[in-house]
Amino acid sequence: MARNASPDTRSNQDTRDRMFDAAEALFIERGFDGTSLRMVTTRAKVNLAAVNYHFGGKNGLFTAMIARRFDTLNDARVTLLDEYRRTAKGAPLACEHVLAAMFVPAMQLARDPRRGGRDFLRLLGRAYVDPSPTLRDFLAERYAPTLERFKEAFSEALPEIPRRELIWRLHFMMGALAYTLAGADTWRLIAALSAVETPTDELLLRRLAPFLVAGLRAPLPDFADPGAALAAEERPQRTARNSEARSRAA
Amino acid sequence: MARNASPDTRSNQDTRDRMFDAAEALFIERGFDGTSLRMVTTRAKVNLAAVNYHFGGKNGLFTAMIARRFDTLNDARVTLLDEYRRTAKGAPLACEHVLAAMFVPAMQLARDPRRGGRDFLRLLGRAYVDPSPTLRDFLAERYAPTLERFKEAFSEALPEIPRRELIWRLHFMMGALAYTLAGADTWRLIAALSAVETPTDELLLRRLAPFLVAGLRAPLPDFADPGAALAAEERPQRTARNSEARSRAA
DNA sequence: GTCTATACCACGATAGAC
DNA sequence: GTCTATCGTGGTATAGAC
Numbered sequence: 076m077a078r079n080a081s082p083d084t085r086s087n088q089d090t091r092d093r094m095f096d097a098a099e100a101l102f103i104e105r106g107f108d109g110t111s112l113r114m115v116t117t118r119a120k121v122n123l124a125a126v127n128y129h130f131g132g133k134n135g136l137f138t139a140m141i142a143r144r145f146d147t148l149n150d151a152r153v154t155l156l157d158e159y160r161r162t163a164k165g166a167p168l169a170c171e172h173v174l175a176a177m178f179v180p181a182m183q184l185a186r187d188p189r190r191g192g193r194d195f196l197r198l199l200g201r202a203y204v205d206p207s208p209t210l211r212d213f214l215a216e217r218y219a220p221t222l223e224r225f226k227e228a229f230s231e232a233l234p235e236i237p238r239r240e241l242i243w244r245l246h247f248m249m250g251a252l253a254y255t256l257a258g259a260d261t262w263r264l265i266a267a268l269s270a271v272e273t274p275t276d277e278l279l280l281r282r283l284a285p286f287l288v289a290g291l292r293a294p295l296p297d298f299a300d301p302g303a304a305l306a307a308e309e310r311p312q313r314t315a316r317n318s319e320a321r322s323r324a325a
Numbered sequence: 326m327a328r329n330a331s332p333d334t335r336s337n338q339d340t341r342d343r344m345f346d347a348a349e350a351l352f353i354e355r356g357f358d359g360t361s362l363r364m365v366t367t368r369a370k371v372n373l374a375a376v377n378y379h380f381g382g383k384n385g386l387f388t389a390m391i392a393r394r395f396d397t398l399n400d401a402r403v404t405l406l407d408e409y410r411r412t413a414k415g416a417p418l419a420c421e422h423v424l425a426a427m428f429v430p431a432m433q434l435a436r437d438p439r440r441g442g443r444d445f446l447r448l449l450g451r452a453y454v455d456p457s458p459t460l461r462d463f464l465a466e467r468y469a470p471t472l473e474r475f476k477e478a479f480s481e482a483l484p485e486i487p488r489r490e491l492i493w494r495l496h497f498m499m500g501a502l503a504y505t506l507a508g509a510d511t512w513r514l515i516a517a518l519s520a521v522e523t524p525t526d527e528l529l530l531r532r533l534a535p536f537l538v539a540g541l542r543a544p545l546p547d548f549a550d551p552g553a554a555l556a557a558e559e560r561p562q563r564t565a566r567n568s569e570a571r572s573r574a575a
Numbered sequence: 576g577t578c579t580a581t582a583c584c585a586c587g588a589t590a591g592a593c
Numbered sequence: 594g595t596c597t598a599t600c601g602t603g604g605t606a607t608a609g610a611c
Contacts, residue, residue, distance in 0.1 A: 090594095106456030108358030111587060122595055127589065204454050204504065206356035240532065247536050250504025251497040254454065258496070281548065282493050286540040290501075293539030296531050337577070361603060372579050377605065379577090 091129055093119040098140045103197045107137060107207035138213045141202050144184070144191050145214075148199070149221045151180035156228055170232040170288055173225065178280050185276050196276050200256025203249065233291060240295060248287050255283060341379055343369040348390045353447045357387060357457035388463045391452050394434070394441050395464075398449070399471045401430035406478055420482040420538055427475065428530050435526050446526050450506030453499065483541060490545060498537050505533060 097119035101110040112133055116123045130136040156176040159168060185195045202214060230241055256276075347369035351360040362383055366373045380386040406426040409418060435445045452464060480491055 087594095105458075106356075106358065108356060109456055113587065123587090124589080124595070124597090128594070133588075201456065204507075205456065206359060206451065206454075243529075243532050244536055246508070247501040247505055247533055250508075251501040251540075254500025254504050255497055257454075258500070278548070279493075281546050282490065283497055285543040285546050286494055286497050289543030290536040290540035293535040296535050298528070298531060340578080362605090363603080373604090374580080374606085375578065383604065 090119075090121055090125065094121060094126065094129065094136060095140045095143055098136055099144075099198055100194065102137065102140070102205075103194055103201050106201065107205050107210055112136075134209050137210065141198070141210070141213070142217070144195060144198060145202070145218065147190060148180055148184055149218055151183070152176055153221060153224055155180055156224065160228075167234065168228055168232045170229070170291060171284075173228045173232050174284055174287060176228070177225065178284065182277055182280060193276065196256045200253045200258070203253035204257045229291070236291070237295070241291075244291050244293075247290065251283065251287065251290075255279065340369075340371055340375060344371060344375065344379065344386060345390045345393055348386055349394075349444065349448055352387065352390070352455075353444055353451050356451065357455050357460055362386075384459050387460065391448070391460070391463070392467070394445060394448060395452070395468065397440060398430055398434055399468055401433070402426055403471060403474055405430060406474065410478075417484070418478055418482045420479070420541060421534075423475065423478045423482050424534055424537060426478070428534065432527055432530060443526065446506045450503045450508070453503035454507045479541070486541070487545070491541075494541050494543075497540065501533065501537065501540075505529065 094115060097115045098110070101114050101118065104110075112123060112126050115136070116126060126132065126136050130139055153176075156173065159172040159176055163169075163172075181196060181199065184191045185193060191198065202210060205211070226242065226245060229245060230238055233241060236244065344365060347365045348360070351364055351368065354360075362373060362376050365386070366376060376382065376386050380389055403426075406423065409422040409426060413419075413422075431446060431449065434441045435443060441448065452460060455461070476492065476495060479495060480486075480488055483491060486494070
């Protein structure tokens with residue numbers, strides 16, 4: 076194999092890429108725990124032991140596979156964020172721009188078959204959502220600086236939101252994003268239930284953006300009044316005991 | 326469902342409950358694939374074969390464990406929704422009430438040590454987020470009717486949002502909810518990074534609610550103009566058509 | 576009927592021989 | 594780089610004790 080190419084680096088790289096591709100596809104479908112090395116190596120048509128040789132084990136393979144995509148994504152994100160900041164010339168960033176700095180690079184990668192293609196966004200979502208401690212720790216540690224940059228940017232773009240509140244909203248945002256991207260199979264369910272079209276990823280993110288912007292800018296919760304945020308909390312229980320009071324609820 | 330009312334169900338029920346509790350705790354920490362039956366039975370101090378006897382296997386144990394919590398939760402949700410609907414007397418439901426019908430029963434269960442307690446919300450989140458096809462299919466199939474009810478209710482509460490759009494927003498909402506609830510460990514990370522207080526579940530949901538309400542009510546995305554929702558996509562330098570000031574950015 | 580001890584078989588990960 | 598042995602672990606099935 077690869078006899079006319081450069082000595083060994085070529086086939087070497089091919090092997091690694093085939094393993095990456097196989098691991099990626101399987102991980103998207105079945106998660107970290109649900110994917111075995113045998114599945115990966117069978118699909119990649121490489122020997123089982125090659126995993127150990129190239130990556131030192133399952134953890135190494137999967138973290139490297141994820142880093143392959145995420146590093147370029149996050150670099151592009153930070154670059155774009157800096158770009159926006161430069162064009163703003165000292166003016167505070169707009170919330171939409173910060174969001175765009177997160178989304179646009181993701182969309183671009185999703186359009187590039189050589190760097191993830193259609194599956195890229197699903198990989199993104201799965202990775203954030205996977206329960207395996209290995210991946211959680213890896214992601215948290217490796218991308219904490221990027222996350223910090225965006226936290227700063229959002230804080231600048233939304234000065235009216237107290238920092239503490241903002242951090243939680245960013246967390247909610249990550250959740251909506253990750254869950255939505257991960258749930259390609261859920262789309263089918265929703266589509267079946269409601270005769271919705273199956274969306275392109277781009278359309279999806281375009282739908283998600285206004286939702287998130289509005290959420291980030293939402294009025295602050297009122298912790299003083301238990302009934303403000305979620306309507307009356309205990310009231311419905313009381314009506315069970317006292318059916319008279321039921322009629323005058325408002 | 327399938328509950329034996331036989332006289333000597335006592336010790337039987339204890340055993341089953343211990344298995345449930347063990348499975349629940351382990352599932353919250355490690356997910357479906359990451360939890361083995363041997364872990365469960367060891368922790369529950371029952372014999373390995375008891376799983377097969379009582380539940381027919383791993384799938385049976387875990388789906389029953391989840392149903393134990395989710396059935397009561399979803400029943401309470403639908404009941405509360407009907408309660409709100411009755412007190413509204415034909416007037417359209419308020420969005421906050423529909424959200425409350427989802428959240429309040431969850432909070433109540435989270436406060437009741439006999440029915441989940443503090444871990445209940447994490448179980449909820451993990452279950453929605455777990456990659457195992459077994460659980461995904463189970464949840465989708467069993468709770469589709471409830472979801473349908475809430476879809477109707479939201480549609481009634483938010484008539485200005487087109488139905489198609491609304492369905493996606495509900496999906497985003499579920500994502501924010503599930504991800505946030507599942508990520509108890511992520512809280513620590515966020516807290517460490519930013520000196521945020523560790524929140525009670527109740528505080529958390531109270532923070533989440535305004536975020537979600539605002540998101541559900543957000544202005545509709547503009548699909549015609551590629552630059553509207555996410556600023557300019559390919560030209561980060563400028564939000565509008567005006568490309569004069571581009572010179573410094575490059 | 577409820578629970579236990581134990582056997583079984585498939586599979587996964589790793590390490591060492593080639 | 595590959596092949597194969599090995600060992601641990603997984604879920605499941607059975608036979609029998611209470």
